[in-house]
Amino acid sequence: MFMSDLGVKPSASPAMAEALAKLAGDPELRKKMGAAGHSRVLHWTPPAAGAICFFSYQYPIDSMDFVDRLIREYSTMIVPGVHFRAERHLRIGFGMEPRILHSGLAAIDRLLTSLD
Numbered sequence: 001m002f003m004s005d006l007g008v009k010p011s012a013s014p015a016m017a018e019a020l021a022k023l024a025g026d027p028e029l030r031k032k033m034g035a036a037g038h039s040r041v042l043h044w045t046p047p048a049a050g051a052i053c054f055f056s057y058q059y060p061i062d063s064m065d066f067v068d069r070l071i072r073e074y075s076t077m078i079v080p081g082v083h084f085r086a087e088r089h090l091r092i093g094f095g096m097e098p099r100i101l102h103s104g105l106a107a108i109d110r111l112l113t114s115l116d
Helices: 013-025 027-032 063-074 098-115
Strands: 052-057 089-093
Touching (some): 063 089
Antiparallel strands (some): 052 089
16 A cells, blocks of 8 residues: 555655554554564554554564574565664564565565574
């Protein structure tokens, strides 16, 4: 889904925040972000506004090592929680084209699955 599909113009920042909040609450997006398949080890709170999620996870890998593997093995970049003094967290932006977001989330899912 594109922002234009939600009736949001690029210059309409209050509407943009509302549209992004709708995206964050979207069950399909939530499923793609791993909440369905990895719910026992992932936790996230959908943001009220904005295009960034901050996940916590319970896998036995530090966030920097996780992100390094994600970059090396899947050419996908996210931000390790250690940058925010929050180890075992990941910061994921979702304000890009849906095909890019879904590809990145699929890469995260594949890496998480390989850690099981």
